[in-house]
Amino acid sequence: MxxxxxxxxxxxxxxxxxxxxxxxxxxxxxxxxxxxxxxxxxxxxxxxxxxxxxxxxxxxxxxxxxxxxxxxxxxxxxxxxxxxxxxxxxxxxxxxxxxxxxxxxxxxxxxxxxxxxxxxxxxxxxxxxxxxxxxxxxxxxxxxxxxxxxxxxxxxxxxxxxxxxTEIQALPKTGKTVGIDLGLTTLATLSDGLTFENHRTINEFEKKLAQAQRHLSRKTKGSNRREKQRLKVARLYHKVSNIRNDYTHKMTSYLVENYDVICLEDLNTQGMLRNHKLAKHISNVAWGRIKEQLKYKSDWYGKTTILVGRYFASSKLDYECGHKNEISLSDRKFTCQSCGRMIDRDLNAAKNIHREGLKLYSTGTVENKRGAIVSHSL
Ligand SMILES: [Zn+2]
Known part of the structure; x- marks a missing residue:
């Protein structure tokens, strides 16, 4: 390996x-x-x-x-x-x-x-x-x-x-599986209720970075001041990305240590990377990294990561009754239009992703179970 x-x-x-x-x-x-x-x-x-x-x-x-x-x-x-x-x-x-x-x-x-x-x-x-x-x-x-x-x-x-x-020893099996919803406010919500918040220092740096970026866009092209500001932005970006990297490594290591099968939504990070909102851009970079890290760490340690298709309506389906709700992106909590249950959007999504991922895993849609990472569209 x-x-x-x-x-x-x-x-x-x-x-x-x-x-x-x-x-x-x-x-x-x-x-x-x-x-x-x-x-x-x-x-x-x-x-x-x-x-x-x-x-x-x-x-x-x-x-x-x-x-x-x-x-x-x-x-x-x-x-x-x-x-x-x-x-x-x-x-x-x-x-x-x-x-x-x-x-x-x-x-x-x-x-x-x-x-x-x-x-x-x-x-x-x-x-x-x-x-x-x-x-x-x-x-x-x-x-x-x-x-x-x-x-x-x-x-x-x-x-x-x-x-x-190098030779890497597989990690012991825990018998546990998990679904993960990745988001902007909470970086990751697990189907068993555990959450990984966005690191506070990262948020602070991101604010500084956004501000520095705005200043940069106001400087005249080709000027000395612009070059100085460009370096400042690059340095901040580097710092944010180091802290983030460290955090995502800790998170993905925790996941492969504690779960045998990890189900994740296959977010279209490539498409979203072109997003112009900086905070969103940085989160997308983090999501891409989480996916990459889970992919190779699963492979190293004998665990499985399953990608659930990006067209799967994980946040709209009520996990309990299966009704597909009409909700807006900003609704953190909503009430199911069919059964009236109050739903935490992220936790509900994580549970849906978990169930869908395990379905793929058990029906053999996932071919190579060891370290497999498979995209699936509904
Ligand atoms: Zn319902």
Whole structure:
């Protein structure tokens, strides 16, 4: 099984410059071949071919792009492989992935090191950085190191994610199952009544972030003040996302430790990410993370996560009588129009999701029960 460990890096100025070259050159390879493949397809009807393009990289180094030699050649190949994966996802109709897009120098940067990764005496050693980059090694990796991905956030902080091949012991079975409703006011409501509130510090930071974002939008494009404000927003965003990440990790670990089958609504986070309201945007990021974390933690620890289709009317159906109520999004509590029962919207939804998920689980709609994650639409 593969497990990723993430650490902060503290490169020297010189190393930071060489890292910048790696980010830039890998982005160049990605964008260059994305552009080329679009032209080749439009003009000559030639399909995408990773290996043909890979063989062009050495030729580019000898002719127009000699500067590509400055960086690890395996990282350049890995960048092309990433593009290949984007194309494969796009052509796989089940995934409904978007057409690969050009990478911008302004967003988060990253490159992979597929081989020759070591950690020695508090330093990360990779090709072209043989003297080692100082690493904050707050926890040990376990298992054999396979590869590494280095990244730099919009506010200039470097991280490395190290992928290890490791044996993970399944967690003991508890005999309990649960349904979860994810929301904005309460982050998660469980079908047995337990709730995970949105962290108060997160709310405070989110307010600050929203304010900083508003200030940013008022600054003149291209001005010094705007650049300063942009950095401020990036830093706050980074902080919010760190606190959130920590919180969702604690929550998802609690869930896989305490329940064998976890039923979750399959929210369309991709669609909602384009939502312009910031608070909502951040919650959506958290929902996406919760889903991702439950997916791989279930897989590691021998538990099952089931996604109930996003068209399932979890919040409208009365769990007790089954009547489908007409309610507005703002109704936290409502009275069932058929049986007159007072309903807490989130708890009712969690119970519906629980029942629907278990139905899928027991009827075998879920194929691979161990660590399965399955979308289902009604
Ligand atoms: Zn009812």
């Amino acid at each position: 593969l497990k990723a460990y993430k650490y902060r890096l503290f490169p020297t100025q010189e190393q930071s410059d060489l890292l910048a070259k790696h980010f830039g050159h890998c982005r160049f390879i990605y964008n260059h071949f994305l552009g080329k493949s679009i032209t080749e397809f439009k003009e000559n009807n030639r399909p995408w071919n990773r290996f043909e393009y890979q063989s062009e990289i050495p030729k580019m180094k000898k002719t127009n792009q000699p500067w590509l030699k400055e960086v690890n050649s395996l990282s350049l190949q890995a960048s092309l492989k990433n593009l290949d994966t984007s194309f494969k996802n796009f052509f796989n109709q089940k995934l409904k992935a978007k057409f690969p897009s050009f990478k911008s120098r302004r967003s988060k940067q990253s490159f992979s090191v597929p081989q020759n990764v070591r950690i020695e005496k508090g330093k990360l050693i990779i090709p072209k950085f043989l003297e080692g980059i100082r690493i904050c090694f707050h926890r040990r990796t376990s298992g054999k190191i396979r590869s590494a991905t280095l990244s730099r956030t919009a506010d200039g902080i470097h991280y490395v994610s190290i992928l290890c091949e």
